[in-house]
Amino acid sequence: MIERTTDVLVLGSGGAGLFAALHAFDASPSLSVTVAVKGLLGKCGCTRMVQGGYNVALAAGDSIERHFMDTIEGGKWLPDQDLAWRLVTGAVERIHELENELGCFFDRNPDGTLHQKAFAGQTFDRTVHKGDLTGIEIINRLAEQTWARGIARLEEHRAVALIPARDGGRLAGVLFIDMRSGEPVFVRARAVVLATGGGPTMYRYHTPSGDKSCDGLAMALRLGLTLRDMEMVQFHPTGLLAGSGTRMTGTVLEEGLRGSGGYLLNGAGERFMARLDPRGERATRDVVSRGIFAEMRAGRTTPNGGVHISMGHLGAANVRRQFKGMVERCADCGFDLAAGLVEVVPTAHYMMGGVEFDTGCRTAVAGLFAAGEDTGGVHGANRLGGNGVANSTVFGGIAGDEVAAYVAHAGATPEPDRALVAAEIARCEAPLARMGNGIEPLRERLQALMWDDVGILRDRAGLARAVGELDTLHEELGQFGVAGSDRAFNLTWHDWLNLDNLLLVSRAIARAALAREDSRGAHFREDFPQTGELATSAFTRIAYADGGFTTGFAPVAFTRVAPGTSLLDAQRSA
Numbered sequence: 001m002i003e004r005t006t007d008v009l010v011l012g013s014g015g016a017g018l019f020a021a022l023h024a025f026d027a028s029p030s031l032s033v034t035v036a037v038k039g040l041l042g043k044c045g046c047t048r049m050v051q052g053g054y055n056v057a058l059a060a061g062d063s064i065e066r067h068f069m070d071t072i073e074g075g076k077w078l079p080d081q082d083l084a085w086r087l088v089t090g091a092v093e094r095i096h097e098l099e100n101e102l103g104c105f106f107d108r109n110p111d112g113t114l115h116q117k118a119f120a121g122q123t124f125d126r127t128v129h130k131g132d133l134t135g136i137e138i139i140n141r142l143a144e145q146t147w148a149r150g151i152a153r154l155e156e157h158r159a160v161a162l163i164p165a166r167d168g169g170r171l172a173g174v175l176f177i178d179m180r181s182g183e184p185v186f187v188r189a190r191a192v193v194l195a196t197g198g199g200p201t202m203y204r205y206h207t208p209s210g211d212k213s214c215d216g217l218a219m220a221l222r223l224g225l226t227l228r229d230m231e232m233v234q235f236h237p238t239g240l241l242a243g244s245g246t247r248m249t250g251t252v253l254e255e256g257l258r259g260s261g262g263y264l265l266n267g268a269g270e271r272f273m274a275r276l277d278p279r280g281e282r283a284t285r286d287v288v289s290r291g292i293f294a295e296m297r298a299g300r301t302t303p304n305g306g307v308h309i310s311m312g313h314l315g316a317a318n319v320r321r322q323f324k325g326m327v328e329r330c331a332d333c334g335f336d337l338a339a340g341l342v343e344v345v346p347t348a349h350y351m352m353g354g355v356e357f358d359t360g361c362r363t364a365v366a367g368l369f370a371a372g373e374d375t376g377g378v379h380g381a382n383r384l385g386g387n388g389v390a391n392s393t394v395f396g397g398i399a400g401d402e403v404a405a406y407v408a409h410a411g412a413t414p415e416p417d418r419a420l421v422a423a424e425i426a427r428c429e430a431p432l433a434r435m436g437n438g439i440e441p442l443r444e445r446l447q448a449l450m451w452d453d454v455g456i457l458r459d460r461a462g463l464a465r466a467v468g469e470l471d472t473l474h475e476e477l478g479q480f481g482v483a484g485s486d487r488a489f490n491l492t493w494h495d496w497l498n499l500d501n502l503l504l505v506s507r508a509i510a511r512a513a514l515a516r517e518d519s520r521g522a523h524f525r526e527d528f529p530q531t532g533e534l535a536t537s538a539f540t541r542i543a544y545a546d547g548g549f550t551t552g553f554a555p556v557a558f559t560r561v562a563p564g565t566s567l568l569d570a571q572r573s574a
């Protein structure tokens, strides 16, 4: 087996991974920093797909306290308040870094200030953007800087296991499959940043990039780490319905469309959101997704089973100018967003839950740091649109700073648990030794099950059914093989590994959803429709060991503000 050594190993090249790599390198240029990624650096992951933009309190009249309160209230008082505070304060620093040090160009007002647009669920227009394709600007500049510094890259390297030291004291490295050859590669590291970006691709309709299959979360579970808030899966209300069998179905039509005045019509042509929430289409994502789903269940749908988004009343020329990327995306699929009606459906978009971590991006395992969508606690029950890329870039940078400081005192690369390396290779290679029997039907069953029973509307019967059925699917996958094909770029094998991870994480989501008997943000229980007592809010915790899960709750610490109060009150009276 090929073995490599590095000081700092970063898993993933999204906003979190690249910021971690750049900050670690800049903090300590003598360190060897390696970015390992399942795809090609700069070309994969969800940060590149960011459309709407980046939340940051910059404008006169806005404040970080206001951004913080929107984040806490949007998250239904479940966010970890210290993490949320780090997000809103760090976003100001990071946006200046993106512009002034990394060279991003964001849209500006005629007076030269940054243009900030409206996003749903926020009390101020604070979303910085580059048209409606903001992520390409961010990730291109980050990739250029990574290349310019000569940071080492392992592309098309899929991380499959986090390997602790032989004495168990800290992390010792990561096992990979080099996707180009299919051979295992072990990278020893003094510290690792986990930034593989979650990705709820286990649902029938989903938005994230195809390389995302919750690999980081699955690896964290297998390592014994605790995940929090796993029941909190965000559905974006407006995924494109482009017809079955197209890769475009589920892809997101950005929130700014509704923020700027776009509205939703059911199959009967009724603007139904107006009767469900005083904010109408500008309500938070969970509320709008539930509204659409309810119309779908009631059968008031458009021809392909969704609802329509209408933008034409805002003026076709204006829509084309403001939402060029969205208009072109729809046109590619034969739809006229600027002047006509486009069919949309809620689509699984983001996981608020993830690895427990602290404000220094440390996890419970020494030497393992985490940032971005792999982590839990920043957003609580609901992520505000625009807080995702802020999260990944803010905490990615922090992880880079912290990992460099850690490595300075971490001592030599620890000796890995080689028995575990061998066991993990055997686990991954097992399907290669079994006859191939096609896993696509299994994936379809997983996606249907998660959509129907662990989706936008949940209840005890459906969740209990899902828990049992997911365990069965997991056992069935264990019988499936991919034999008879070459290891090099063996996408069937990687699909098997993707599905294995998605199943493990789906089992965690279903159990956490069954445990939470109230309705908060993205998690809606039809049998417990009320939001529980805010003052005693608790978040779910789930861990995996010896093939079984343990689920529990821990109270939210209201370190900065308690339910019923607001940081803005303090600001106003000051």
Ligand SMILES: Cc1cc2nc3c(=O)[nH]c(=O)nc-3n(C[C@H](O)[C@H](O)[C@H](O)COP(=O)(O)OP(=O)(O)OC[C@H]3O[C@@H](n4cnc5c(N)ncnc54)[C@H](O)[C@@H]3O)c2cc1C
Pocket: 011, 012, 013, 014, 015, 016, 017, 036, 037, 038, 039, 044, 045, 046, 047, 048, 049, 050, 051, 052, 053, 054, 055, 157, 158, 159, 160, 195, 196, 197, 198, 207, 208, 209, 211, 212, 213, 215, 216, 251, 252, 349, 350, 371, 372, 373, 374, 385, 386, 387, 388, 389, 390, 392
């Ligand atoms: C269509 C779309 C639009 C969005 N729009 C917005 C928006 O307007 N505003 C906003 O705030 N947020 C938005 N988001 C959310 C935002 O993209 C994410 O919150 C954020 O980019 C996540 O960053 P990340 O670095 O954690 O993960 P990613 O950017 O997804 O990066 C993950 C990286 O890990 C790699 N990886 C995965 N598995 C492995 C493995 N096993 N081994 C090695 N590497 C691996 C991937 O290839 C990728 O490079 C959007 C998301 C989508 C899908």
